[in-house]
Amino acid sequence: MKRLILPVLAALSATPAAAASGPFFSLGNTDFVVLLGFLLFIAVLIYFKVPGMLAGLLDKRAEGIQDELDEARQLREEAQTLLASYERKQREVQAQADRIIAHAKQESELAAEQAKAEIAQSITRRLAAAESQIASAEAAAIREVRDRAASVAIAAARSVVAEQMTPASAGKLIDDAIADVGAKLH
Template identity: 35%
Template sequence: MNLDPNAWVAVSFFLFVLAVFKPAKKAVLSGLDKKIDQIKAEIEEAQGLREEAEALLASYHRKQREALQEAETIVSRAQDDAAKLRIEAEVSIEAALKRQEELATEKILQLEAAAISRIQNMAVDLAIDATEKILGDRLTGKQGKELAENSIADLGKRF
């Protein structure tokens, strides 16, 4: 066989690769299998972490919705309570105003009655004084004095 030296180098390289490849094949395949198993484990761990993160996210979304519903409920209750308090305050104010109006009306009636009583007393006093003067001027002596005193005593009984 007459081969040129380049061909011999190629054949010897090919034989060397075959000789080295068989034992190295097991080591390379074993290393690749280990790397594949490691990558599979990392992928499974990542999937587990992803599922856990999705579950946490769903839980937080649910809690957020519940918190929003609770906040809406609290706001609704507060508005209802405020409306009730406003109505109660209006009723209370109306009752207080009515009481004050009744007290003012009663006070006015009392003042009116007192004024009427004073006017009547003044009228009686004026009538008595006028009667005394008229009778005193017209009736003289003992007869006039007795009539005036009896009339005055009688007026006091009538009023």
């Protein structure tokens, strides 16, 4: 192998002036030798179908890249669909949350109104109960004052009658009372 490489290297390292001396189709001309080597290299590549293999490999690679691009497009479309779905769901959830908040506000306002009405009714009932208790206490106080006044009047009348009453006048009062009861019964 070294034997083949060294003459080729020596021929390649020759100066252009030395290569141009002599006829072109001579093995002494390095340009002709390089041309023959290049043509032989191309012929070997074509014989072993290297360009077809390279084209096949490049086609296979291009198909692989195209498949990856198609898959990436499909994944992107799926991601966009999924994103749109999540955005739609997010809007629906937001709308539902807004409805829940509005409903809760309405319920709290209604509950506040009801609480105010119940407090007003409770105050009215308590005022009525207090007025009733005051009226009852007032009536009881009036009764007690009358009862006390009657008791005092009876006691005063008893003491006045007892002081002014003699046994003769007491007998006469008893006889008058008996006659009066007898007249009313017949």
